[in-house]
Amino acid sequence: KNDLVKSDQDINKIYEEIETLKTKNLTYISQLEELKNKKESFKENINSLYNKKQINQQEYDKYKSEICEKQEIVKQKNKLLTEILYKRAKIRNNLSTLTRELQQLHLEENSSKKDIEANKKDLTTTRQELEQISSYLSELETKSSHIKDMISILTKEISDVEKQLSEKRNILEEKNKEFYVLTSKLENANSNFSLFGTNVNNIVKFLDEEKLSISCLPIKMILKISSEQYPLLFSYLGNKLFWFVVEKEEDAKKVIDLLRENSLGFATFIIKEKIDKMSDAEIGYVDEKILSMIDYDKKFSKIIRFLLAKTTFDEDKIKTDFIIHGGKENPAEKIEDFYTLETNLNSVSQEIIKLENEIQSLSKKYQENLEQKNLKEKELFSIEAQIKQLRQQKLQKEEYLTSLLELDKILNTNFEKLQQQLIEVERQIETLNSEIKNLDEEEKTIRKEIDDVIALISKLQSDKVVDEYLKISSDYARVEEQYNNLLSEIETKESLIKTNLEKISLLEKEVEDIAKYKEEVKQKIGEEENSLDSSLKKREILTKEINLVVSELEQKKVEIEQIEENIKNLSLRKEQLQQQINNIEIQKNTLLNSKFNYINWLQEKYSLSLEEAKEMYADSSIKEVDLQQIEKLKKRIDSMGSINLAAPEEYAQLEEKYNLLVTQQQDLIKAQQDLKDTIAKINQQISENFRETFSKVKENFKSLCKILFEGGNADLILTDEDNILEAGIEIMVQPPGKKHQNINLLSGGEKSLVAIALLFSFFMVKPSPVCILDEADAQLDEANVVRFMKLLREFSKDTKFIVITHNTRTMEFLDTLYGITMEELGVSKVIAIKLQHAEVAV
Numbered sequence: 001k002n003d004l005v006k007s008d009q010d011i012n013k014i015y016e017e018i019e020t021l022k023t024k025n026l027t028y029i030s031q032l033e034e035l036k037n038k039k040e041s042f043k044e045n046i047n048s049l050y051n052k053k054q055i056n057q058q059e060y061d062k063y064k065s066e067i068c069e070k071q072e073i074v075k076q077k078n079k080l081l082t083e084i085l086y087k088r089a090k091i092r093n094n095l096s097t098l099t100r101e102l103q104q105l106h107l108e109e110n111s112s113k114k115d116i117e118a119n120k121k122d123l124t125t126t127r128q129e130l131e132q133i134s135s136y137l138s139e140l141e142t143k144s145s146h147i148k149d150m151i152s153i154l155t156k157e158i159s160d161v162e163k164q165l166s167e168k169r170n171i172l173e174e175k176n177k178e179f180y181v182l183t184s185k186l187e188n189a190n191s192n193f194s195l196f197g198t199n200v201n202n203i204v205k206f207l208d209e210e211k212l213s214i215s216c217l218p219i220k221m222i223l224k225i226s227s228e229q230y231p232l233l234f235s236y237l238g239n240k241l242f243w244f245v246v247e248k249e250e251d252a253k254k255v256i257d258l259l260r261e262n263s264l265g266f267a268t269f270i271i272k273e274k275i276d277k278m279s280d281a282e283i284g285y286v287d288e289k290i291l292s293m294i295d296y297d298k299k300f301s302k303i304i305r306f307l308l309a310k311t312t313f314d315e316d317k318i319k320t321d322f323i324i325h326g327g328k329e330n331p332a333e334k335i336e337d338f339y340t341l342e343t344n345l346n347s348v349s350q351e352i353i354k355l356e357n358e359i360q361s362l363s364k365k366y367q368e369n370l371e372q373k374n375l376k377e378k379e380l381f382s383i384e385a386q387i388k389q390l391r392q393q394k395l396q397k398e399e400y401l402t403s404l405l406e407l408d409k410i411l412n413t414n415f416e417k418l419q420q421q422l423i424e425v426e427r428q429i430e431t432l433n434s435e436i437k438n439l440d441e442e443e444k445t446i447r448k449e450i451d452d453v454i455a456l457i458s459k460l461q462s463d464k465v466v467d468e469y470l471k472i473s474s475d476y477a478r479v480e481e482q483y484n485n486l487l488s489e490i491e492t493k494e495s496l497i498k499t500n501l502e503k504i505s506l507l508e509k510e511v512e513d514i515a516k517y518k519e520e521v522k523q524k525i526g527e528e529e530n531s532l533d534s535s536l537k538k539r540e541i542l543t544k545e546i547n548l549v550v551s552e553l554e555q556k557k558v559e560i561e562q563i564e565e566n567i568k569n570l571s572l573r574k575e576q577l578q579q580q581i582n583n584i585e586i587q588k589n590t591l592l593n594s595k596f597n598y599i600n601w602l603q604e605k606y607s608l609s610l611e612e613a614k615e616m617y618a619d620s621s622i623k624e625v626d627l628q629q630i631e632k633l634k635k636r637i638d639s640m641g642s643i644n645l646a647a648p649e650e651y652a653q654l655e656e657k658y659n660l661l662v663t664q665q666q667d668l669i670k671a672q673q674d675l676k677d678t679i680a681k682i683n684q685q686i687s688e689n690f691r692e693t694f695s696k697v698k699e700n701f702k703s704l705c706k707i708l709f710e711g712g713n714a715d716l717i718l719t720d721e722d723n724i725l726e727a728g729i730e731i732m733v734q735p736p737g738k739k740h741q742n743i744n745l746l747s748g749g750e751k752s753l754v755a756i757a758l759l760f761s762f763f764m765v766k767p768s769p770v771c772i773l774d775e776a777d778a779q780l781d782e783a784n785v786v787r788f789m790k791l792l793r794e795f796s797k798d799t800k801f802i803v804i805t806h807n808t809r810t811m812e813f814l815d816t817l818y819g820i821t822m823e824e825l826g827v828s829k830v831i832a833i834k835l836q837h838a839e840v841a842v
Helices: 002-193 197-209 230-242 249-262 272-277 288-292 298-307 338-461 464-606 610-616 627-640 647-709 748-765 782-795 835-841
Strands: 216-218 223-225 244-246 269-271 294-296 312-314 317-319 324-326 713-718 729-734 770-774 800-804 816-824 827-834
Touching: 002 338, 002 464, 197 216, 197 249, 230 317, 230 324, 244 249, 249 269, 269 272, 272 298, 288 294, 288 312, 294 298, 464 610, 464 647, 647 713, 647 748, 647 782, 729 748, 748 782, 782 800
Parallel strands: 244 269, 770 800
Antiparallel strands: 216 244, 223 294, 312 317, 317 324, 713 729, 816 827
């Protein structure tokens, strides 16, 4: 129906256009009649002017002949004048050349004089410099001899110092061995009697650094035990020797805090202030025999009495109310005296320090002598280099002096030659000036003759006959041009009328065609109205199916995004669980260390193992004891010192915490295994997808290489078939006529073809909508470019390629060319050419 309406509109427009064309034709016919009338009028004017022109033609020809004769005379005179001017210019050119040559000769003369004077100055200067070099060379040779003597002396001193150093170092090595033996013995003595004593030296060293060693001293540094009873008393006192004495309780707390902060172990402290306040009765009885075995500072007497309270010496035993300590040491494991060992160790240390100072002093002296020797050798090397350089300079100066003398002879000879050349050039210049003067007079004569003839020609040209003829000729040419323009306009109008008549005929035919088309459209409308209903129903069904497919596609995309998010979250969760596992391991190790420390504490404090302690407290029954036994036990407990009553509770808490951490560890291990299973599934899926894609790309690569190389073989090989996710890919290619080889051994063009084949192999598996190739054809010859572009044309059905190239052969295959130009500085311009349109235009 729309086509019918449009057809009616088209018919109306055509009728309007026909009427317009008819109106224009009537106007053109009227204008054509007017132009034909003007044509007749112009024709009469042209004939009249032509007759006048013929009448004046004879007289004009006569004047013209006479003017031509005069002009020929002028021409000959001008030719002669030109020859004179050329000859004069040539002479002047020669004169100019000679003048420049004369100036150059004068300059050379002056330069030669200066060169002779400069050469004389150089001769004088060179002789003086030669004398100075000889004098300085003599001084340096004397100085060189003196330095060589000093180097010999220093070499002897260095040799003596080296011998002394070797002797001292041998002694130092022996003392170091002795020091290590004493240190080992002292450490063994420390470790034999105390678990905590092994750290006492580290603690003392730390207190020295913190400047607290004066106010915090270990017992072993306060007292000295006599050598006869040393093993007995040392074994009895045991760990008490490694207790520290502090003045106040605050000092002990301060040191304990420092030990905790720096993880230096445990230590026991005796508060001197509190012990000093105790009376002898409170401290208890001490056998004077035992005190006589010990040497100590009197200000620590109460502390010594406190440590040995309620003890007596009986022959080779030490006794208390409840303890008897005695026996004899094993000779193979003899306990050496701490004080003696430390005294010997300090003595050896002092000797080592003294030796090190002596070695340092000798090393310093050796280094100073060596540096002084090196300086002297450098100075000698520098002086010898200067001597060598001066000798070369002296030789050069002597050669230069000889050359200056020869140059002086040459300069004087050249100066004499210049004088002769100057005289000859001045004579030639004088001759040329005379010739120029003669030519100037001849030029004046010819110019006067030319002026006379030109005046006569001007007089002839100003005659009335010539003016009238020229005017008639001009009018005739103007009218003839107007007549020709009129004829051209008449032809144009006739052509327009003919064209409009043809358009009217075509439009009338078009109206008939539209009328026929209108009838055909009416018939089709009836047929299409019947099929429209069925098409609409099919459209609704297809629309529903499309919507279902789109919905499923969106759902799949959401599922894929969720899976990717789950993988990301699982990876993050895995890292968190791994961190928790590590933390639990650390806590577990800490608890095990605490448990080990408590077991050691039970062993040291109560001489009980963990199993023995559990057995003792497993039976809840209470045995009856008498009061005397209870009193003895209390005293025994008092003598044993304070007990940590909170230890069982702390142990129970730690054990409970340990069990909880073990449970958490098992949960984390299970979660870790779940993560590993998930990752394994993902890796398996990725491996399958990779293997499938790799297989397709491999086959595509083989076929494309055969196309680009016109034969041969190619292959993609995994470096590790068992672990494809971490495997590399090796490209093997065998061009026609060559052996199978790695891509690195191919030429540049062959590598480019392999890269193109690999790229398009991926496109065959998964096409890309756009691809940019930046000078991919740079290393290809013409035959390979053609094969490459044919392949590119084949892939351009699915992919739009943007090719950056300088190869004209490549450009022939492209659809559109874009060029960048800079017509103005700093302003770039893009020029686009569609080659299909360009071929049509050509």
